[in-house]
Amino acid sequence: MTSIVVPADPVGTLSDAWRQCVGTGRLNLALRQDYRASLELVQSQIGFRYVRGHGLLSDDVGIHRPYDAAGHRGTQYAFTYADQIVDSWLELGIRPFLELGFMPSGLASGDQTVFWWKGNVTPPRDHGEWAALVQAVVRHAIDRYGLDEVRQWPIEVWNEPNLVHFWQGASQEAYFRLYEVTAAAVKDVDAELQVGGPAISPGADDWWAPFADFVTARDVPVDFVSFHAYTTGPAQPVPFGTYQTLRPPQSLLDQFARPAKLLAGTRLEGLPAHVTEFSTSYRPDNPVHDTAYQAASLAPVLAQGGDLVDSFSYWTFCDVFEEENIPTSVFHGGFGMLGHRQLRKPVFHLYAFMARMGDAVLARGADHLVTRDASGRVTVLAWQPVGGTDAPDEPGSHALRLSIPVGDATTTSAYAHRSRVDDEHGNAFTAWRRLGRPASPSRRQLDLLHEASEPGRSTTALEVTGGRADLTLTLSRHEVTLVEIEAVRDETPPWLHDARILGRAADGTP
Incomplete structure (x- = not known):
């Protein structure tokens, strides 16, 4: 790709x-x-x-x-x-x-x-x-x-x-x-x-x-x-x-x-x-x-x-x-x-x-829009292209790979926050169908539908080299995704080692 x-x-x-x-x-x-x-x-x-x-x-x-x-x-x-x-x-x-x-x-x-x-x-x-x-x-x-x-x-x-x-x-x-x-x-x-x-x-x-x-x-x-x-x-x-x-x-x-x-x-x-x-x-x-x-x-x-x-x-x-x-x-x-x-x-x-997108357009294509705001935050809106009734049925996935400009020459890491909706995520309609299509949901069912309407969310760290990070997205059927990317300024004190949270040595050994 x-x-x-x-x-x-x-x-x-x-x-x-x-x-x-x-x-x-x-x-x-x-x-x-x-x-x-x-x-x-x-x-x-x-x-x-x-x-x-x-x-x-x-x-x-x-x-x-x-x-x-x-x-x-x-x-x-x-x-x-x-x-x-x-x-x-x-x-x-x-x-x-x-x-x-x-x-x-x-x-x-x-x-x-x-x-x-x-x-x-x-x-x-x-x-x-x-x-x-x-x-x-x-x-x-x-x-x-x-x-x-x-x-x-x-x-x-x-x-x-x-x-x-x-x-x-x-x-x-x-x-x-x-x-x-x-x-x-x-x-x-x-x-x-x-x-x-x-x-x-x-x-x-x-x-x-x-x-x-x-x-x-x-x-x-x-x-x-x-x-x-x-x-x-x-x-x-x-x-x-x-x-x-x-x-x-x-x-x-x-x-x-x-x-x-x-x-x-x-x-x-x-x-x-x-x-x-x-x-x-x-x-x-x-x-x-x-x-x-x-x-x-x-x-x-x-x-x-x-x-x-x-x-x-x-x-x-x-x-x-x-x-x-x-x-x-x-x-x-x-x-x-x-x-x-x-x-x-x-x-x-x-x-x-x-x-949540920025005002400055960096790129725009058939399946994506990339912007940046005044703070330097880069936002990627990506979607699976669809074609209407006469087009073939949309496949189960759609892949997209972008090289994103992030931070400056001193930046080594970026934070990526992904929000997604598709047939499974952020989709109360799917949950409602699985509940048997209740015409007037009970309070408990309504709570479940509100929970199901939340978009799927995930985070990841991206390696930045020469002011760029590679972002690879695999979108599911009918997915729309927003990825918000910002340069990381690492403020971790030198005495903190996350492996020690479980009582292990900094190198991971007991």
Whole structure:
């Protein structure tokens, strides 16, 4: 096996686009204890900067409240729940990436809804009233949190209007009108607020040119473009679950890059690009989300995606999520990197590993990313490459050998700390299956699942010669590994001999 020589000098800077934003279930769920505990854990170990989800304007948040009683008729804007939600996010160091949707029933032009919780997906019956609602939301946010703060919140208009499930008739004309009215309403409050869209799903390339033409012809403000990316094919439903085919991870990177190519030469060229949803499966009941495969498939995406877009938002941070009704089991293929009760999935550890890497990129390949931080600590993220449904089954192991620059010419030893997740380690899903897939684990079973979710950890000493150490890794099936390497300064006093701990002589003899 050939050793890859990692350069001592950086070849680039690691983009932080991978943790710029993360997805969430509908906003009303932020009022729940399990949700708050999950976000607190995610922020403590990963530290996302923005959170984005559906339902800000839906009835269960209760902002839009029309009334007609006792001779009084009008609309009250109520922020009782919205304030609690945003306050809780800001307290945990994460800002809202505001998605304006879905339609309040009191403003809807029809009764078409989506999801178990019935988000209304029809245009407003009165665009002037919609504009007033948008301005009320933005002005309240500025009054409560300050203009400088709210100017940092991207404001996205709707969600996947190219799909009939999310926008009545998937009408471009109706969406473009909604976008124009919304953008004007936002900018009328403050010209420096950020507004963008069109938040389209994969496979909607035919929307880009008309959107660019429309906003250009009518001089409509657009501060960023947004879209979604997934790798799965048609759903194969079973009771309370879904299976799907999977395209290779490169498919996500290709989707990230596609809009920039399509928008070249238009007014939208060069605008910040935000992938406001991405994952393997677009279904909230696909068990691939719970597996080590999920982490291995997304590792190269996190390593390279920041070269293509300004942010890419994992959908979602936890399984407190109810699009297909209330989950029937603790593991149910939910979108989250955390399951219910903060059960950590392998993809959570992938993100936590990324959060421990340095900023300076030393090397990057098909199965590894090597960085260094300001202290000189070298970090190696390595993964077994995976190829999707049509690729051969992944082998039982994958080998990688690296020559790592460590310390300086005086360094003779380095400490290597390895953390790993695979089908056996850091994998509560595997443990849950072996427990018989209990739908509602007992307290004892839940404790066992939390223990099983801990990554495997090991340490070793590496010999350093001429400022370099050889690192040989054998990765198991679907493994993602983080190795943290730092030079050792030996401070062992000369009178200490570890062999004597057992009462033997320093040379090991009795």
